[in-house]
Structure formats: C-alpha cells, structure tokens
Amino acid sequence: MxxxxxxxxxxxxxxxxxxxxxxxxxxxxxxxxxxxxxxxxxxxxxxxxxxxxxNMPKVRPQVVTRMNSLATSGGPTATYALMGLSVLGFLVSLVPSAQGALLFYGAGALTEPWRMVTGIFVYGGLSSIIQLAFNVYMLWAFGQMIEQQLGRVRYIGLYLLGALGAEVAASLFFPYQPVLISGAAMFGLFGAFYVILRSRGEQAVQILVIIALNVVIGIFFGTPWQNYIGAAAIGALTALIYMRTQHRSQAMQQRLLAGGLAVALLAILLVRSASLVGLAA
Structure with a gap:
C-alpha cells in the first residue's frame, strides 16, 4: 500500500x-x-x-413590492389596507371570546377605550360574512375613488371620523348593547362621496338612495340604523371640511377643523360613557 x-x-x-x-x-x-x-x-x-x-440581489416578497409599487404610483394602498383589516377583523371575530372583548360598547368607552378602535373592524362571526363581502366590495367601488380625490391620509381620517360618528350614535341610542361598527363605518364614505360629487356639480341621488334603503332595511329588521345616519352625517361633514379648505394656504385650517371634529366626537363618547358609568353606580 x-x-x-x-x-x-x-x-x-x-x-x-x-x-x-x-x-x-x-x-x-x-x-x-x-x-x-x-x-x-x-x-x-x-x-x-x-x-x-x-452579493445576490435582495428579493422582497411579492406583496411588499406590489404595495411599494402602488404607493409610488399613487395606487389605492389605503383602500387595500382597510380591506385587509376588514378581513382580519372577520377572522378574529370567529373566535367567540374575541367578539365580547372587541365589539364597540358605548357604556364601556371610558373604561375599555380599545373598543373604539377594534370595534371599527371586528365582525359578528360567521353570520357576518355577507356584511364583510358588502364592505369589501364598497371599499373597492367607492373607497379608491375617494382616496384618489382626497389622498391617503385624509381618506383614512375620513374613514375613522365616519366610524366615530357611528359610535357616537350607538352610545346615544344603544349604550348597553355591543354594536357592530364595521358595517356602519362604510356609510361615512357614502356621505363623503355625496358631498364630493355635489362639489363637482354632479348628480349624487344614487348615494342617497343607498343610504335610505339601508335605513329602511335596518328599521324592518331591527338593526341599529341610527349608526348609519351618524356615520353618513360625519362623513359628509368631514368631506365638506376637506372640499372647503382645498387650497394649500388653508392646510392648517383644514387640520384644525378635522382635528377639532375628532376631539369633539371623542369627548362626546367619553362624557357619555362617564355618565352611564355614574348612573350604573
């Protein structure tokens, strides 16, 4: 060897x-x-x-690159985000214990403030799948047009203010009942879209018809239609603020008016909750 x-x-x-x-x-x-x-x-x-x-080029996930592409090209990223949050809220609501802890509850706005946020996106479980489909479709149909008109930041502010309007109505009319705000929040967009179309001199009767039909259906089936009116009214008011302060020189005025509206709605919710807690005590 x-x-x-x-x-x-x-x-x-x-x-x-x-x-x-x-x-x-x-x-x-x-x-x-x-x-x-x-x-x-x-x-x-x-x-x-x-x-x-x-030395290899870093490849980002397709979802990330798609969202970045939409953001740089002016795509409706905020609309897609709200659609995603709606689906996520629906999935979370399939856990029975999550509904009771996350749904909006007017009397608990002061002691459980997270409900004011989670209540906007959570649903009522599997029975709300039709409501989810309606919301996602309406976000796609109306949301991206409003986002294109207002911009992402103001569009998200509009959506949240409309939801706050629905929560104020819920705290006034159904203070001791857990309420689905996810469906009512859409009517903030309807109210805003009506104002935007009218500001352009266009007809917007179809928007009023959608709101009226849902109110009638709500009355017939006993659903909290007052929330729809609250969201639509605040959505319309928010859009009116945006439309009347479009000039660059009015940017600060626009922020103050929109911020003041948000503070006022939050104050109503918290004061109402405090009074309900006091009455219960």
Whole structure:
C-alpha cells in the first residue's frame, strides 16, 4: 500500500485532521465533504457560499413590492389596507371570546377605550360574512375613488371620523348593547362621496338612495340604523371640511377643523360613557 506523504494542502482548511483532495472551485482551498456545497460546476467552500449569497440581489416578497409599487404610483394602498383589516377583523371575530372583548360598547368607552378602535373592524362571526363581502366590495367601488380625490391620509381620517360618528350614535341610542361598527363605518364614505360629487356639480341621488334603503332595511329588521345616519352625517361633514379648505394656504385650517371634529366626537363618547358609568353606580 502506497502511503501518500502528508501535505497541508491535502487537508481541509477548516478541519486540519481530515484529508481531502477536493478543491473549492472559487478560491481553490481544500475542503472536506462536510464543508462542500454543490455548485453549478464543482463545489464551493462555506466562505465562498456566504460571499456569493451576500452579493445576490435582495428579493422582497411579492406583496411588499406590489404595495411599494402602488404607493409610488399613487395606487389605492389605503383602500387595500382597510380591506385587509376588514378581513382580519372577520377572522378574529370567529373566535367567540374575541367578539365580547372587541365589539364597540358605548357604556364601556371610558373604561375599555380599545373598543373604539377594534370595534371599527371586528365582525359578528360567521353570520357576518355577507356584511364583510358588502364592505369589501364598497371599499373597492367607492373607497379608491375617494382616496384618489382626497389622498391617503385624509381618506383614512375620513374613514375613522365616519366610524366615530357611528359610535357616537350607538352610545346615544344603544349604550348597553355591543354594536357592530364595521358595517356602519362604510356609510361615512357614502356621505363623503355625496358631498364630493355635489362639489363637482354632479348628480349624487344614487348615494342617497343607498343610504335610505339601508335605513329602511335596518328599521324592518331591527338593526341599529341610527349608526348609519351618524356615520353618513360625519362623513359628509368631514368631506365638506376637506372640499372647503382645498387650497394649500388653508392646510392648517383644514387640520384644525378635522382635528377639532375628532376631539369633539371623542369627548362626546367619553362624557357619555362617564355618565352611564355614574348612573350604573
């Protein structure tokens, strides 16, 4: 048997006790079977593999690149975000214990303030799937047009203010009843869309018909139609503020008016909740 003379070049550079005659195709260092990574031609050592991976272009998930593309191109990213939150809220509502903890509750606005936020997106479980489909479709049909008209930030502010309007109505008429605000919040967009169309001199009777039909259906089935009116009224008022303060020089005035409306609605909710807690005590 022929003994191969010991040569450091014939041993793995990472494991000096392991003899090998395989070389890395990139750097030429000797590597054992444990350190070899198959490549298109030959094998590579760990350092060369790490360097190659570091030089590879970073590929972002398709969802991220799509959203970035929409954001830079003026796409309706806020509308897509609200649609996603609606679906997420529906999935969360499938957990029975989540509904009781997250639905809006007028009497608990002061002691459980998170309900004012979660109540906007959570649903009533599997039975609300039709409501979810209606909301997602209306967001797609009306939301992206309003977002294009107002911009993302003002559009989201409009949606949240409309939801606050629905919550104020719920706290006034149904203070001790957990209420679904997710459906009523859509009517804030209807009220706003009516004002936007009228400000352009266009006809908007179809919007009033949609609101009236839902109110009639709400009265017939005993659903809290007052919430629809509250959301539509505040949505219309918010859009009116936006339309009357469009000039760049009126930006501060617009922020003050919209912010003042939000503060006023929150104050009504909290004062109403405090009075209900006091009455209960």
């Amino acid at each position: 022929t003994n191969i003379p010991r040569n450091s070049d014939n041993f793995c550079y990472r494991h000096p006790d392991r003899q090998s005659f395989i070389l890395c195709q990139r750097c030429g260092r000797t590597i054992c079977t444990q350190c070899q990574t198959p490549a298109a031609v030959g094998v590579h050592c760990p350092e060369c593999v790490r360097e190659a991976r570091g």
